[in-house]
Amino acid sequence: MPLLVMKFGGTSVADLARIKNAAQKVKREVERGYDVIVIVSAMSGKTNELVGWVEQTSPLFDAREYDAVVSSGENVTAGLMALTLQEMDVPARSWQGWQVPINTTSAHSAARFVSIPRDNIDAKFAEGMKVAVIAGFQGVSPEGRITTLGRGGSDTTAVAFAAAFGAERCDIYTDVDGVYTTDPRISSKARKLDKIAYEEMLELASLGAKVLQTRSVELAMRFNVRLRVLSSFEETDETSGTLVCGEEEIMESKVVSGVAYSRDEAKITLVTVEDRPGIAAAIFGPLSEAGVNVDMIVQNISEKDYENHPGAVTDMTFSCPINQVARAKKAMEDARTAGLINYDDLAVDTEVAKVSVVGIGMRSHAGVAATMFKALSAENVNIKVISTSEIKISVLIDRKYMELAVQALHDAFELEKSA
Template identity: 75%
Template sequence: MPRLVMKFGGTSVADLDRIRNAAARIKREVDAGYDVAVVVSAMSGKTNELVGWVRESGALYDAREYDAVVSSGEQVTSGLMALTLQAMGIEARSWQGWQVPVRTTSAHGAARIEDIETQNLDAKFSDGMQVAVIAGFQGLSPENRITTLGRGGSDTTAVAFAAALGAERCDIYTDVDGIYTTDPRIVAEARKLDRIAYEEMLELASLGAKVLQTRSVELAMRYKVRLQVLSSFEDKPGTLVCDEEEIMESNVVSGVAFQRDEAKLTLISVADRPGIAAAIFGPLADAGVNVDMIVQNISEEGRTDMTFSCPVDEVPHARKALEQAMERGEINYHGLDADTNVAKVSIVGIGMRSHAGVAKKMFRALANDGVNIKVITTSEIKVSVLIDRKYLELAVRALHDAFDLEKAN
């Protein structure tokens, strides 16, 4: 039997009515002849509630017990979904991560999948099981403890199972009906894309688009898993995330992504010498600061300024890490300037590879609307800029209009 993976997020299984709605969609695929692996998240709001209870229990909690508690949300959902499918006459059963098993690293709260052993699932499918309802977001460490995969872990679970089971496709059901050229709440004319390349989706996800989790797209690209993003609540075509070869023609720019809560930090007058970048960004990495854009100014009299961006809530960690590096004598600087009122706006598109003038068009569109650019970074298929946060929505609309993203190619 061909296999299909279907993933339902928290809003899609928020109560029994929504679980029944999701079960009806699963039944359609079973009736169409598929063996189905369903990956479920915890019911909407439950994970936050469980996390809150753990934190209330004590500030210095055991990360292994944190995972034991927080993973229970998916266990409840998987059992309820299996019961609902059984009531519809479908041979279904629930599976926890340790029962499959899903082998992960030991990094509790942020584990990574290392292997999925499918023998147990294969045997049950051969015995007549039609649907395996799998608890997402969780696995089993080498020490045989339950682990969780971090934010968006159920998306990653679903893609990993699609790869391991050789599934025809991985369908991600959520509260939106696909991937848009930008956030429709900012640009009413935003257009839903029929298809998008893995590389474009990976850039959009890493640059602020919230539809798919970055790790899940990385995994899909590596194993060529065809991903489809669909609405749980409407019967509409979704967006297929696939290989570039499956897209006949595409716009030069496919989408505009943004991140509101960025900060720009500048180390003023740093010694310009070999190894200075490592001396600055090593301690930041050790402190868990997620550095993004980096710009080094022209050196004058052996000293230079170093500018980088990071999430605004990581500024205190960055400041502390740099001060400690200074105290240890690893770096020397005259000041640290932190601008916590900036945002990042990016354009993404595989068409940029073969079209000149994309950056020029972007910068002109922003200039025409009076938006000043503070920092610029580029890659083969993206251009990102830091701007004042108050101009974010204006910039997104200006770029969407400039590249005619409301129109299909």
């Protein structure tokens, strides 16, 4: 039988009525002739509640017990989904991560997949089971302990199962009806995309778009899993949602496919560090070890007085998530104490946002940067930092101008129009 993977997020299974609604969508696919693997998240808000209980009980918690607690939300949803399907006369059963088994590394709360053996689930399909309901977000370590994959891990679980079982497609049901050219809450002109390439979706996800978890897109691209993002709350058919697929499936695309943003950014500048070979490694090595996710990096001539600096000096600026600023500051202070680096000042700006334009068409079209910078200039938006890749340009700007910048760029590239 052809096989389909269907994933339902927390808002899609927030209560019994929504679980029943999701189950009806699963039943419809079974009636179309599919065997179905359903991946479920915990009910909306449940994981946060469980995390809160752990932190109240043990501020310096054992990560193994943390995983045991927070993974339980998905177990509840999986059991309720299987029961609901059974009440609809659909042969279904639930599976926890250790029962499959979903083999992962031992990195609790940030585990990665090692393997997903097919034998147990294939045997049940052969016996007449039509739907395997899998608790997302979890697995089992080599030591036999429950592990979790980090926030958004159910998306990754769904893609991993689609790859392991050679699924025809992986449908991600969420509270939006697809991937848009930008956030519709910011621009009323935002348009839903019928298709988007893996690389574009990966950039959008990493740059702030919340539709898909970054690791899930990476996995889909690696194993060529066709992803479809669609709404749990609307009637859907084969043309619904947005298909995330290989570039070769997209006949013609616009130069820019979307505008992404991230408001929770900070800019950190090390003022007057030595300009010598190895200084970048001395700065970004400790940041990496401290778990700081550095994004944009700029090295420039220092504006400080050179009298006390007979050698060449420079300023080093980088951006990171705002919730990692304290960690970054400590890493830099520790590096200075250890004699790895020296600097006069560490300047932090927490009132910035990152705005990016993304599109595979940028590979073969010139002038994207010029159009972007002209549009921002017309709105008197000052650019603090710029970074580029083959298919994206990102700028760091004052946070108060973020929505204005997103709207201006959406208009400048005429994203409301189809290709």
